[in-house]
Amino acid sequence: MNGIHDMGGIHGMGPIQSERNEPVFHEAWEGRAFALSMAVDGDWPYGADRYQIELIPPEEYLRQSYYEKWVTSLVELMIKAGMVTSAEIASGKAIRPRTKAGHVLTAAEVPSMVARGYPANRNVPATPHSRAGQQVRARNMNPVGHTRLPRYTRSKIGTIVRDYGVFEFPDSSAKGLGEKPQHLYSVRFAARELWGEQASRYDSVYVDLWDDYLEPA
Amino acid sequence: MTTTRRDFLAAAVTAAGAAVTPELAHAQEHDHDHGHDHQVVPSDPALRVKALESLLVEKGLVDRAALDALIDTYEHKVGPRNGARVVARAWSDSAYKQRLLSSPDAAIAELGYGGLQGEHMVVVENTPMVHNLVVCTLCSCYPWPVLGLPPVWYKSAAYRSRAVIDPRGVLREFGLELGDGVEVRVWDSTAELRYLVLPERPAATEKMSEEELAALVTRDSMVGVGKVTLQTQGARA
Numbered sequence: 459m460n461g462i463h464d465m466g467g468i469h470g471m472g473p474i475q476s477e478r479n480e481p482v483f484h485e486a487w488e489g490r491a492f493a494l495s496m497a498v499d500g501d502w503p504y505g506a507d508r509y510q511i512e513l514i515p516p517e518e519y520l521r522q523s524y525y526e527k528w529v530t531s532l533v534e535l536m537i538k539a540g541m542v543t544s545a546e547i548a549s550g551k552a553i554r555p556r557t558k559a560g561h562v563l564t565a566a567e568v569p570s571m572v573a574r575g576y577p578a579n580r581n582v583p584a585t586p587h588s589r590a591g592q593q594v595r596a597r598n599m600n601p602v603g604h605t606r607l608p609r610y611t612r613s614k615i616g617t618i619v620r621d622y623g624v625f626e627f628p629d630s631s632a633k634g635l636g637e638k639p640q641h642l643y644s645v646r647f648a649a650r651e652l653w654g655e656q657a658s659r660y661d662s663v664y665v666d667l668w669d670d671y672l673e674p675a
Numbered sequence: 676m677t678t679t680r681r682d683f684l685a686a687a688v689t690a691a692g693a694a695v696t697p698e699l700a701h702a703q704e705h706d707h708d709h710g711h712d713h714q715v716v717p718s719d720p721a722l723r724v725k726a727l728e729s730l731l732v733e734k735g736l737v738d739r740a741a742l743d744a745l746i747d748t749y750e751h752k753v754g755p756r757n758g759a760r761v762v763a764r765a766w767s768d769s770a771y772k773q774r775l776l777s778s779p780d781a782a783i784a785e786l787g788y789g790g791l792q793g794e795h796m797v798v799v800e801n802t803p804m805v806h807n808l809v810v811c812t813l814c815s816c817y818p819w820p821v822l823g824l825p826p827v828w829y830k831s832a833a834y835r836s837r838a839v840i841d842p843r844g845v846l847r848e849f850g851l852e853l854g855d856g857v858e859v860r861v862w863d864s865t866a867e868l869r870y871l872v873l874p875e876r877p878a879a880t881e882k883m884s885e886e887e888l889a890a891l892v893t894r895d896s897m898v899g900v901g902k903v904t905l906q907t908q909g910a911r912a
Contacts, residue, residue: 466812466863468836474848476828476895482750484827487721490728492749492824493742498731508814524815524830526720529727541736550726552733565740572748575791578867606865608812610839622795625867642866644797649859653840661859663839666866 459509459602460609462516467610467653491525495532496571497563500539504578505632509604510534580639584624586669588643592618593675596645596667604632607671615675616647619664627668640669754823757788758871759892759909760885761821766876767885775873776800783821793820793869799862800873801899806853808846808899809862809870810838818869822894829898839863849900872899879905 465471483489495507510531514522522530536542541560546553563571588594596611606628622642630638645667649657731737761783765772775782779796783789789796796818799807811817812835817825828834838845842859846852853859862870874896880888890909895901 464813465832465836466839468832471832471836474828474831474833474837474845476849477826480826482754482824483746485721487724489746489750490742491720491724493745494724494728494731494737496745497737497741511814520832523720524827529720529724533727536736542730542734546730546734547727550730552730556735560736562735562738563741564738565744568741568744568748571791572745572753573790575789575794577794579795606813608863608865610812622866622868642868644868657840658843658855658859660856661842661861663861663863665863666868668866 459512459604460600461512462519463512464609466608488523488525491529491532495528498532498536498541499560499563500532500535500541501560502535502539503631503634504576504626504637505604505628506634507531507535508628509632512604578626579622580624580626580637582624582639584640584669586621586641588618588621588641588669588672588674590618590620594618594645594672595675596665597671597673599671601629603629605629607667608665610652611645611647611665611667614647614651616645616651616665619644619646622666625668627670629668629670638670642666642668643672645672749819749824753788753820755821755892755894755897756889756909757786757823758818758821758894758897759889760786761788761871762873762892762897762903763885763889765873766880766888772873779871788820790820792816793818795868796821796871797862797868798871798873799860801875801902803875804856805858805860806846806899807860807862807870807872808838808842809864809872810835811864812836812839813863813865816864816869818871821871822897826894846900849895851900851902872897874901874903877902877904 483492511527514527514530519527533547537544537547543553593615595615596607596613598613599607620643622644624639625642627638627640630636643666645665647663647665649661649663650659652663728742732739761775764786765775771782775798779798780789783796801807815825815830817829834845839861842861843853864870874892877891891903891905891907892909893901893903893907896903896907
């Protein structure tokens with residue numbers, strides 16, 4: 459979706475404020491919010507949590523801090539998945555028992571969960587539609603769902619630098635339409651192709667794009 | 676959104692307010708001038724998260740000990756010290772450096788790191804003529820196993836919006852002025868690849884041990900917004 463989250467190239471967001479010796483969590487609730495988001499086994503598809511954050515209205519998206527957005531997303535996903543009800547969230551009290559016998563992460567399982575992660579590459583055959591060195595154009599597409607094709611690359615011409623192999627395609631999985639595994643590439647765009655003459659002729663932006671985002675240039 | 680934030684908070688205050696107020700009052704003492712009595716108003720997200728955690732524990736959907744373990748992992752075990760060790764090893768051992776650039780997941784795993792939000796790593800090398808900078812314009816993707824959780828500036832609208840359109844301006848804000856002829860490569864982590872910058876090894880460090888080198892490597896240098904010098908003090912966590 460063409461949301462506020464797609465920030466590349468926007469002006470007016472102010473100076474970058476770097477904090478010396480920044481703590482991992484500024485307040486205890488941030489740690490709890492982080493851990494809740496990691497621990498809840500919601501079984502929602504890959505990309506759905508990101509899409510839920512993208513659905514936060516722009517004024518709220520800009521106002522809420524990082525972990526506030528995580529909590530907003532988590533609550534909405536759990537309601538949609540039937541794990542909690544809006545009434546329970548509103549009251550803070552359980553009204554009906556847990557309906558789904560999902561797995562509850564234990565402390566003993568945390569190290570292996572962290573060490574394993576959630577690989578997104580897929581060992582399935584898929585025909586690559588592009589190859590290293592080839593010029594491609596990022597499609598001019600404006601899907602209303604989740605996508606990883608940033609607006610600033612659309613209709614721009616780049617060069618395939620590398621084929622990373624076959625990966626799950628979040629545009630499809632976030633909608634619950636299946637993984638649609640396909641080749642994922644590193645695509646180099648000259649800074650001047652993206653931003654015009656104001657950019658340095660030496661600079662470039664590398665973006666990771668799936669086959670469905672690309673057409674021959 | 677089916678529940679507005681305001682509705683939620685009003686209810687959450689009723690449900691959890693009394694229980695959490697003393698704890699929050701303590702937390703807020705650090706930020707307030709004292710010498711007067713004041714009514715402590717708990718910050719909204721703190722209440723909201725407290726109520727949510729209680730609800731999920733009550734429903735048997737999360738285990739509090741697992742939450743504690745997750746927080747402990749990212750506060751004390753996984754952080755930019757890991758990346759600094761990877762960088763120092765690459766500086767000290769050219770065969771390791773080749774492996775790191777060609778098969779980053781395996782090379783990083785040699786030091787015992789990998790996994791969540793670093794399942795698929797790419798390492799990009801800075802040289803006198805090439806400077807790499809990492810951003811995630813769509814979200815805040817960051818290589819957790821080697822750098823830990825991202826700092827606030829990395830997640831900020833200011834950084835995410837500007838790193839791709841004005842990388843040299845961004846670097847200047849971090850105190851880094853690059854020569855016109857230096858090539859800047861910005862890596863926008865839009866997919867599941869996560870990027871680590873291998874910074875340039877500072878001059879006059881030939882005699883330093885791997886451990887001494889690691890102590891110089893900063894988080895910022897591994898994102899590409901800083902350089903490593905003899906004066907830099909590496910990331911703590």
